[in-house]
Amino acid sequence: MSPAACTGSAGLDALSRDLLAAVPDLRVTLAGPAECEAIFRLRAEHITAAGWAELPGRREADEHDARALQIGAWRDGALVGAIRLVLPGASLPVEEAFELRIEPHGAVAEAGRLVIAPAQRGDPAHRTWGALFARAWLTLRDHDLSVLAGAAARPMIERLRALGLPFEILGPAREHWGEPRHPVRLDPERGAARWYAPSDR
Helix, strand or coil: CCHHHCCHHHHHHHHHHHHHHCCCCCEEEECCHHHHHHHHHHHHHHHHHHCCCCCCCCCCCCHHHHCEEEEEEEECCEEEEEEEEECCCCCCHHHHHHCCCCCCCCCCEEEEEEEECHHHCCCCCCHHHHHHHHHHHHHHHHCCCCCEEEEECHHHHHHHHHCCCCEEECCCCEEECCEEEEEEEECCCCCCCECCCHHHC
16 A cells, blocks of 8 residues: 555555555464563563663563553564553553643553564564554554554654654654654544644643
């Protein structure tokens, strides 16, 4: 599917299905309890390798993981990537980190903690992260939601916009999960791609 074809929630649904169909060698699905532990270990490995923090327990999880859905990508039984989807019901991690409230309040889910195993990085088509994003979006839709929030660095925002996704930048960048990231919001039905400006305060 071309980026131009991705309009509205239905268009993003179709794009997501295409992204998943493009990786038939991957199993991209919600993780069970044991698989969640593997995801927490992969997150810890990512943080340690990047030099963001030392995690002696080799496990990265926070208070939001208790209510989050963990999505993993497996190839031949090996975990190659993961993403976290936090459903509404309390403040989202991005709202707490950036001290803001994302509308429509109580009807927004957050995607974050996206990690790709080191051996799987370098794919110019970014198929693994595309499949993870797609599964997160379709899972959100399964919960009757259609607005997504998160925190993303500028290169990731530009990559997602290249798919035709109208990500809105809600505020200036802050150091968040190891690097400067902006709070972002995706509403395919009503949103428009735009960058935050100081005059928005």
